[in-house]
């Protein structure tokens with residue numbers, strides 16, 4: 142198709158200091174914070190109001206980067222015991238510093254999920270009430286294995302939220318990144334454009350979900366605004 146934008150995968154691990162700094166820069170963080178809040182609100186919607194699993198359950202955030210999302214979740218649900226993992230040691234170092242500054246207790250670990258790292262995470266089957274992952278999928282070398290492993294470590298009744306940016310058509314791409322990337326500059330702008338180019342479409346994501354063990358009748362592909370999509374599974 143003429144208007145189809147071919148996917149250009151991004152490197153998996155973000156461990157360049159320029160990447161960590163760009164991501165953690167004040168301007169990018171202020172803008173990202175608003176978007177990240179919508180992620181945490183989405184997590185809340187996956188559970189009935191006041192559900193004890195959010196109040197004192199176990200959560201895992203895969204590809205936590207500098208930790209904004211787990212830190213926000215810890216502030217909202219102080220009894221939730223959260224583990225954040227990322228393949229990049231520099232991201233984990235930043236996450237630990239930011240969590241200490243925010244006075245929240247989160248276990249951050251350097252772990253790389255997938256064919257180039259841990260095919261199996263060091264957690265038992267059905268360990269977590271909630272598994273989240275934000276803005277990671279477009280980096281991942283084997284998305285079906287990624288979903289399979291999330292399905293394995295999540296409790297069967299637990300909630301799952303995997304959200305990412307969305308790849309538009311070739312026609313829409315220039316305007317899409319210009320408008321939705323307008324708050325980013327320099328390295329962060331470059332990273333944003335590359336991530337949109339590396340992202341999946343809703344159709345592609347549906348096909349990947351169908352192939353994976355996360356396809357359990359409760360998980361579904363969702364779209365969020367014009368910019369994001371993902372897989373959500375409400376807690377049962």
Ligand SMILES: C[S@@+](CC[C@H](N)C(=O)[O-])C[C@H]1O[C@@H](n2cnc3c(N)ncnc32)[C@H](O)[C@@H]1O
Nearest residue numbers: 153154155204205206227228229253254275280
């Ligand atoms: C764009 S950042 C997103 C960070 C964070 N989740 C957020 O919302 O700000 C993507 C992160 O995923 C990590 N990552 C990519 N592939 C990974 C994998 N296979 N296992 C663990 N972390 C991974 C990268 O190192 C990077 O920190």
